[in-house]
Amino acid sequence: MGNHYSLSYQGFSYRARVVGPPHTTTQPVVLLGGALMDMLGWHAMEQQLADKVTVVTVDLPGQGAADSLPATYGLRFLAESVDHMVEHLGLGAVNLVGTSFGSTLAYAVAQYYPHIVSHMVLVGFGGAPGARGRKLVERTCTLMERPLPDFGRRFANGAMNLDPSCAVRNRDSVMDTLIRYYDKYAPGEREAAMLRRVTGDPELWENRVTGVPALLVCGEHDHMVPPSLARRACSLIAGSGFTTIGEADHLVHLERPAELADVVYRFCSGDSLDGLDYLGPVERPHGATTS
Template identity: 35%
Template sequence: MPAAARCPPRGVGRAVTRPGRALLLSPAVGSRAAPPTVGGCPCDSGSSRSFNPSDLLRHAAQDAASPRRDRSATGRSTCASTSLAGHSCASRAVRASAPRFPPALLIGGAFQRKESWGRCEEVLLRSMDVFTVDPPGWGAADMLPETYGGDFLADAVCHMLDEWGAGQVNVLAGSYGSAIAYEIARRHPDRVGRMVLVGTMTAIPDHAQAAMRRTLEHLAAGDMETYARVTVDLLMTPERLADIPNGARVRRLLLRRISNLSEAEAHQMRTNTLRLLTHQALDTSRPPRPPVLTVAGEYDSFTTPELCRQMAAACADSWHAEVRDADHMVILERTAEVADLARRFLAGEALHGLPYCRSIERVSPGGTG
């Protein structure tokens, strides 16, 4: 058994300069994977840590759902930290009281940590164990130079699953995390049973690349208020804000969260954005085999419904769903609905007649289920 240890504290990272002069860390050569340290996760204990701005996303997700919160299926989580090729990563496991389906692996977007899945996690825990991760480069993990692509991140996530002794898992991934999930399914097809990719695309279009580079200019200048505004304008659709339940509140929470990034988090955002720009397109020459559901908010102007559908078309066995009254931040805006949709698909249930979906389409008929 690995030695007991506390979950890595929030905001842990190597010392960095100002965001405009971020230090790039050199990859370790020939490093062996370090054994994990495991222990009870203080993330579940309100008295063991101070408030962190990243809690805003978790509270937004919980508040956007129904007022009644059912914790009967949840247990205390356990965290583990390990490393791959000299780069640390962290994971978290929560066991369901009566699991009926394979475990769910949750891989978040740019501003999500392993603790921030809120209501989505609670819904899945009613019928399956849940693993959440901070891959190298975000959350509690170390910085990761942008020269590392999705293949390394996919291998790091599989390494964390190996340390937990997990076999095949189902996957729910959002935005940035969807590229990692796609690579896991492509490189390690036997590890994935079914997969839900929310706010995804196979390649970043030119207009989005230009907007992402503009965000980096503001980040380099240390102008965090402008950086927050242009980033949120990219991720949300301002002209549709009035049509999105909780849209204005989610926007305020994101602006506050991003404008208050720590220096280490700002460095993470810089390198992760550069990683997306450096490794722009996924390899679609060898489609992943597991059944895939892509999900887009109907008003998403970043990973548009058409771009998400193109991702579904790049998979061998796929469906595509559009969620009503949502944009790219659909996981926060329609938390209960996304959680229900994901649970249904991961459990192999029918997706017909869901009132919160504008459309659900069979895209690539690679198999049954």
């Protein structure tokens, strides 16, 4: 299903996949995943969107089936790779959706190549990592670099909010999926190198993104990037909005894919986000409206 593309940028091979109708009134949606994700990790979201809009998933250099990427290449190179893909596939301006690490990469694309971004939805985006964020990144990287048994369960226990007082939709099934996947495809040094890129490129945070309609979304029970942190990150994007999806944590795209896809499609199509029973009110912490 879909069209698969083998691409190369500056000597590094990577892959993209395009599904959905080729011509719609809403620009193509490009999905950028977490440091431990490959393009298959978007399957549930892709299914929800592909009957309405063109959807593009990608394994960039350093991810999934793409070539490994030396640690000396940072987020700017990956943003260049996204720009290369968009141009090569003739997509025009696109709607960028990023989750976790992918949200920081999407922000980098909007910072360096705003002309290719129509709308942007950042899921679990906390902005420049502080001391707590850097410590969390390093702890996760250390876990990946060691050949430890039961990595899947260790990762799931850290990524998911297991507090029984916090209702998380599909918690057990998502937990089982993560354990089975990461026990079979345990990440290693290259995935750790990808994750560490989120703490590099200090110049990324020197100026605000402007001219890009953006919505920051997080699960109401996200303990890795709490709503308070995601809300503050709106200061990095002029006119951005913020909201939460109920009964979800950091893994919204797995726990509530239909709801997240609905938010993405509505926002990128200019439709209202009011009155949705799974969504909190859209706040505009820094005033200006989104469009």
